[in-house]
Amino acid sequence: MNKAKVATVWLDGCSGCHMSVLDIDEVLIDVLHKADIVYGPLVDAQEFPEGVDVTLTEGAVSSQHDYKLIQQIRKRTKLLIALGDCAVTGNVPSMRNTIPTKRLLERAYVEGADIHQRAPSDGVPALLRHAVPVQEIVKVDLHLPGCPPKPALIAFALTELLAGRKPDLTNPSVAGLVKFG
Amino acid sequence: MPQKISLRIDGELIHTAAGQSILDAAKAHNKFIPALCHMKGLSSVGACRLCIVEVAGVGRLLPACTTPVQDGMSVTTQSDKLRRYRRIALELLFAERNHVCAVCVSNGFCELQGLAKRLGVTNVRYPYTYPKVPIDLTHPRYTADQNRCILCSRCVRVCAEVEGAHVWEISGRGVGSRLVCELNRSWGESTNCTSCGKCVQSCPTGAIAEKGFAVEEMSKRTDPISRLATLRAAGSDNKPGVIL
Ligand code: SF4
Ligand code: SF4
Ligand code: SF4
Ligand code: FES
Numbered sequence: 001m002n003k004a005k006v007a008t009v010w011l012d013g014c015s016g017c018h019m020s021v022l023d024i025d026e027v028l029i030d031v032l033h034k035a036d037i038v039y040g041p042l043v044d045a046q047e048f049p050e051g052v053d054v055t056l057t058e059g060a061v062s063s064q065h066d067y068k069l070i071q072q073i074r075k076r077t078k079l080l081i082a083l084g085d086c087a088v089t090g091n092v093p094s095m096r097n098t099i100p101t102k103r104l105l106e107r108a109y110v111e112g113a114d115i116h117q118r119a120p121s122d123g124v125p126a127l128l129r130h131a132v133p134v135q136e137i138v139k140v141d142l143h144l145p146g147c148p149p150k151p152a153l154i155a156f157a158l159t160e161l162l163a164g165r166k167p168d169l170t171n172p173s174v175a176g177l178v179k180f181g
Numbered sequence: 182m183p184q185k186i187s188l189r190i191d192g193e194l195i196h197t198a199a200g201q202s203i204l205d206a207a208k209a210h211n212k213f214i215p216a217l218c219h220m221k222g223l224s225s226v227g228a229c230r231l232c233i234v235e236v237a238g239v240g241r242l243l244p245a246c247t248t249p250v251q252d253g254m255s256v257t258t259q260s261d262k263l264r265r266y267r268r269i270a271l272e273l274l275f276a277e278r279n280h281v282c283a284v285c286v287s288n289g290f291c292e293l294q295g296l297a298k299r300l301g302v303t304n305v306r307y308p309y310t311y312p313k314v315p316i317d318l319t320h321p322r323y324t325a326d327q328n329r330c331i332l333c334s335r336c337v338r339v340c341a342e343v344e345g346a347h348v349w350e351i352s353g354r355g356v357g358s359r360l361v362c363e364l365n366r367s368w369g370e371s372t373n374c375t376s377c378g379k380c381v382q383s384c385p386t387g388a389i390a391e392k393g394f395a396v397e398e399m400s401k402r403t404d405p406i407s408r409l410a411t412l413r414a415a416g417s418d419n420k421p422g423v424i425l
Contacts, residue, residue, distance in 0.1 A: 088304050089275075091283055097311040098279065136308055143304040147283040170301060180297040180304075181275075181282030 004053045004162060006031070008040030008083075009073060011066040012093040012131055013059030016148040017084035018042070021056065023151035027159065034162045050076050054161055056083040056154075060093040061137050065125035074138035079161065082134045083154070085147040089181065092147075093131035101127045142167060145180050153177040186252040191259065203256055204232055204245035214258050215267055215296050217274075217385055218333035219246040220403055222410025223342055228333050230270045231296065234258050242266060268300055276307040277356060278314065279328040286399035287387030293331060294386075314359065319369025323381050323391055325360065330388035332358050336380035343410050346373045349380065360388075379406055 010018060018041060022028070038052060039045045048069065055077040061070055074080060085091035096104050105119035105127075134140050144153055156174045160167040169178050183198040190207050197206045202225060207214050218228040227247040234245045237255035242263070245256075257263070274293060282288045314327035337349040337360075348371055352361045362368045381389050382401045390399045 082304070085283060089280075090309060091281055094309070094311070095279070095281055095284075097309075098313040130311060132309070133304070135304060135306075140304070145303050169303060175301075178298065178301075178303060179294075180302045181280060181288070181291075181294045
């Protein structure tokens with residue numbers, strides 16, 4: 001049997017959603033029987049590969065880097081999941097959206113610093129005007145809200161997907177785990 | 182004696198008193214209609230549009246909280262169409278302000294968030310607007326953060342109708358609407374506010390909260406206020422300034 005290709009990606013988030021993926025405990029072993037993890041912070045791959053079946057996206061789209069990557073991911077992924085509130089609503093990263101980015105960087109890196117008072121520019125991608133939910137940039141096939149999403153919800157979604165079914169979040173066994181916001 | 186009338190709600194024959202709203206009649210028969218701006222004991226204003234229902238023979242959807250029952254009426258409270266429109270109304274409330282539940286005092290207790298969960302909202306399909314809106318921390322005990330305000334006007338009504346202090350008003354129109362305190366003073370400068378806390382308890386979201394409460398700590402109780410309002414409506418004496 002061909003193994004499914006699963007990727008995870010970490011955009012503007014705190015990595016808590018990835019922790020929640022690890023927290024699915026022994027379900028992870030079942031997942032790894034049926035799928036290879038081909039990209040993400042948990043594996044060593046430089047470029048997002050072609051032909052990925054499922055991508056779990058953590059984090060808001062916040063920088064030029066996120067913006068380009070998420071479009072590449074969309075092209076190369078059959079089923080894109082927004083994992084967690086930052087990817088679903090913008091959440092904490094979007095709290096900066098009412099402040100102009102220049103002012104924001106000044107406040108953090110100039111006024112907020114005792115030494116090296118300068119906003120970084122080399123080797124870091126420029127910020128977008130707003131940190132936005134993934135669905136504002138590309139089509140999202142499934143939203144798994146929560147900050148972070150409950151491990152049992154992630155386990156359910158992955159198990160269903162790897163069995164070839166679209167996860168139904170209104171299913172009574174998980175409906176209580178879906179907490180918007 | 183109020184006149185007795187009969188109507189059908191979701192097919193069930195109901196006998197009730199004239200003058201009641203569809204929402205109250207439905208609730209009295211254990212039917213769930215989502216509602217956010219409605220609060221028992223306060224006047225109804227039809228601000229949130231969550232409580233829309235279908236009434237046979239009427240070509241548009243009507244808010245259950247402001248539509249009185251009528252003899253022979255046939256009301257539908259659940260349908261695909263209603264679910265669709267209620268979801269739209271709810272999602273637009275989220276898109277209109279900055280709701281960041283993860284860092285909100287009302288996370289886990291919020292009526293807006295609770296309804297989103299109950300109506301199966303997993304994402305907001307409309308672009309968020311990220312407005313820059315006032316946060317007022319000048320009151321010694323309470324906070325007003327309009328990032329979380331849904332303009333339901335429960336604070337306005339409870340302050341005017343139950344406390345009699347008339348501190349709050351809503352100024353502006355449409356998306357430009359803002360909650361204002363006494364002709365746009367800061368809350369700390371208010372001369373009318375008795376610090377009774379009724380607006381805090383009545384606010385369905387984290388918009389008006391009490392100082393000293395951190396994220397996920399601000400649970401609220403509306404039932405004592407509803408009881409007080411009902412007593413007052415029944416004519417029993419109650420003095421303003423009761424601190425809850
Ligand atoms: S007011 Fe309610 S919906 Fe808004 S951020 Fe707070 S908990 Fe979330
Ligand atoms: S604390 Fe009481 S008097 Fe003051 S604004 Fe709120 S409801 Fe009105
Ligand atoms: S502050 Fe609270 S009670 Fe007042 S209008 Fe806004 S959401 Fe409603
Ligand atoms: S509860 Fe009826 S319009 Fe808000």
